[in-house]
Amino acid sequence: xxxxxxxxxLPKHLSRLKALSLFATLDAKGLRIVDGLLHxxxxxxxxxxxxxxxxxxxxxxxxQGKVLICRQGQPDSGRVTEIDAGGFFGELALLDQLPRALxxxxxxxxxxxxxxxxxxxxxxxTDARTASRIALQLARHLGRRLRxxxxxxxxxxxxxx
Amino acid sequence: xxxxxxxxxxxxxxxxxxxATTCLxxxxxxxVLWLAVPFLFALILYYFLFAPxxxxxxxxxxxxxxxxxxxxAFLLVTAAYLALLLPWxxxxxxxxxxxxxxxxxxxxxxxxRSLHGLERAYGVLADARLAEIADAKIxxxxxxxxxYVEPVLTSTLAWAPSLLLTPFVAFxxxxxxxxxxxMLGRAVxxxxxxxTLYLLHEMDRTTxxxxxxxxxLTFLDTVTLALGLWLLGLPSPxxxxxxxxxxxxxxxxxxxxxxxxxxxxxATDFPExxxxxxxxxxxxxxxxxxxxxxxxxxxxxxxxxxxxxxxxLMIFVGGAVAGIPGLMLVMPLLGVxxxxxxxxxxxxTDARLMARFRHGRRLRRLRADIDLQS
Numbered sequence: 001x002x003x004x005x006x007x008x009x010l011p012k013h014l015s016r017l018k019a020l021s022l023f024a025t026l027d028a029k030g031l032r033i034v035d036g037l038l039h040x041x042x043x044x045x046x047x048x049x050x051x052x053x054x055x056x057x058x059x060x061x062x063x064q065g066k067v068l069i070c071r072q073g074q075p076d077s078g079r080v081t082e083i084d085a086g087g088f089f090g091e092l093a094l095l096d097q098l099p100r101a102l103x104x105x106x107x108x109x110x111x112x113x114x115x116x117x118x119x120x121x122x123x124x125x126t127d128a129r130t131a132s133r134i135a136l137q138l139a140r141h142l143g144r145r146l147r148x149x150x151x152x153x154x155x156x157x158x159x160x161x
Numbered sequence: 162x163x164x165x166x167x168x169x170x171x172x173x174x175x176x177x178x179x180x181a182t183t184c185l186x187x188x189x190x191x192x193v194l195w196l197a198v199p200f201l202f203a204l205i206l207y208y209f210l211f212a213p214x215x216x217x218x219x220x221x222x223x224x225x226x227x228x229x230x231x232x233x234a235f236l237l238v239t240a241a242y243l244a245l246l247l248p249w250x251x252x253x254x255x256x257x258x259x260x261x262x263x264x265x266x267x268x269x270x271x272x273x274r275s276l277h278g279l280e281r282a283y284g285v286l287a288d289a290r291l292a293e294i295a296d297a298k299i300x301x302x303x304x305x306x307x308x309y310v311e312p313v314l315t316s317t318l319a320w321a322p323s324l325l326l327t328p329f330v331a332f333x334x335x336x337x338x339x340x341x342x343x344m345l346g347r348a349v350x351x352x353x354x355x356x357t358l359y360l361l362h363e364m365d366r367t368t369x370x371x372x373x374x375x376x377x378l379t380f381l382d383t384v385t386l387a388l389g390l391w392l393l394g395l396p397s398p399x400x401x402x403x404x405x406x407x408x409x410x411x412x413x414x415x416x417x418x419x420x421x422x423x424x425x426x427x428a429t430d431f432p433e434x435x436x437x438x439x440x441x442x443x444x445x446x447x448x449x450x451x452x453x454x455x456x457x458x459x460x461x462x463x464x465x466x467x468x469x470x471x472x473x474l475m476i477f478v479g480g481a482v483a484g485i486p487g488l489m490l491v492m493p494l495l496g497v498x499x500x501x502x503x504x505x506x507x508x509x510t511d512a513r514l515m516a517r518f519r520h521g522r523r524l525r526r527l528r529a530d531i532d533l534q535s
Contacts, residue, residue, distance in 0.1 A: 029219070029221055033218070033219065036224070036339060039346050040347075041351060044524045044525060044528060046520075047351060047517075047521050047524055048352075048517050048520070048521075049351075050355070051513060054355075057355045057359050058358070114354070114358075118362040118366075126212075126215050126216075
């Protein structure tokens with residue numbers, strides 16, 4: 001009889017990262033490395049996270065609360081979507097330095113994790129295995145967005161920001 | 162509707178502020194040099210040990226463990242190296258003393274021959290008794306050498322203990338550098354967060370680029386000098402080139418010492434061919450020109466994204482404001498101050514960022530007041 005392989009339980013903060021699709025394929029070591037790179041920020045309802053046209057430097061992960069993605073200065077009429085806890089946005093900033101396509105605002109008081117492009121680039125040079133797993137998940141995520149684009153509007157495609 | 166933004170290029174006011182701040186910092190650093198120099202060495206050690214520390218971290222060690230292991234390994238290697246080197250140095254000390262005396266006599270003989278030759282060629286110099294005066298000055302310097310050497314030795318001994326801070330500071334930079342960055346990030350309002358983190362990354366990149374540029378410059382200097390000395394037929398061209406290139410880390414003064422060393426070797430090993438010493442002087446002048454006007458702007462200047470003219474001018478300004486330490490510190494300091502100044506300039510002049518900052522502050526004030534008003 002084969003004994004079931006015991007998995008060591010991850011600490012709570014690493015389990016939270018593991019639950020995110022972007023980091024789902026990372027092992028405990030990779031999660032610890034990413035955890036050391038992430039910054040935590042608290043935003044109040046209505047506070048602007050980034051503006052349309054601003055050069056993107058980072059990807060944002062929603063730990064708690066909700067984030068509204070909308071056209072610049074139009075939180076009601078220009079609303080595109082809302083990102084709940086567990087989701088992420090601003091991912092194109094990890095790949096290029098183009099301006100943000102839409103504005104992001106806190107729809108409720110929220111806590112976000114922030115991953116900087118420079119940190120991911122540094123990780124690519126120093127721990128390519130962990131970085132490539134993140135990059136693969138990011139590519140899958142963008143692929144899903146592209147497939148969905150066939151059945152959705154241009155604004156929703158812009159969610160890639 | 163997109164938000165209009167100010168131009169990202171730094172204006173003359175920002176640049177004037179950057180240059181003035183660099184000069185002020187140089188002046189202040191000169192006053193706490195005992196702390197600034199070990200810190201500078203610690204920074205070099207930090208960039209040297211950062212990659213091995215990361216390697217250890219990616220193999221499962223915590224940051225604390227990896228930093229401790231990296232510093233410990235460095236100290237052990239240094240101790241082992243010194244344990245091997247010191248007995249070897251002690252056994253060769255007498256020979257080195259003889260060599261130093263021999264090379265100094267060689268240099269003195271060259272000077273005498275040159276001055277006598279000039280006196281024979283130009284009567285005015287013979288009337289001025291140039292060779293005799295130079296002889297007297299050298300004899301006076303030799304008799305009172307202790308007076309000149311003693312303060313140098315005393316200040317070196319006074320400085321030595323503060324250098325022990327270097328591995329200590331480097332360890333804390335390795336262990337807490339990331340934590341410090343996170344702490345600094347938390348202290349910054351949300352509106353400026355991305356820009357501030359970008360600033361920290363740029364500062365890190367700038368200092369790293371400076372030290373990498375310095376190593377490239379040393380390599381270029383070594384190769385050029387070694388090639389020239391080999392063509393002239395001088396002994397140990399690579400070792401001499403390397404010593405001169407490392408001495409050149411001290412701008413101008415280091416180059417002078419390096420040049421003197423090469424001339425002494427040429428004059429002593431080829432006493433009957435003074436043209437060798439003159440050729441060595443010519444080579445050294447050529448390399449200095451190449452170094453100051455081509456290599457330096459191309460390596461360090463380029464790594465800091467600085468205009469070559471500003472690089473050269475600031476080296477002169479650094480020397481004028483803070484002497485030899487100023488020459489050494491001006492470039493890395495200017496690089497860091499430039500990044501801070503340009504980023505602060507962008508933040509302060511970005512009306513939208515300032516408006517978002519005020520909006521965030523208003524929201525926080527409202528939230529703090531909300532139950533008090535009800």
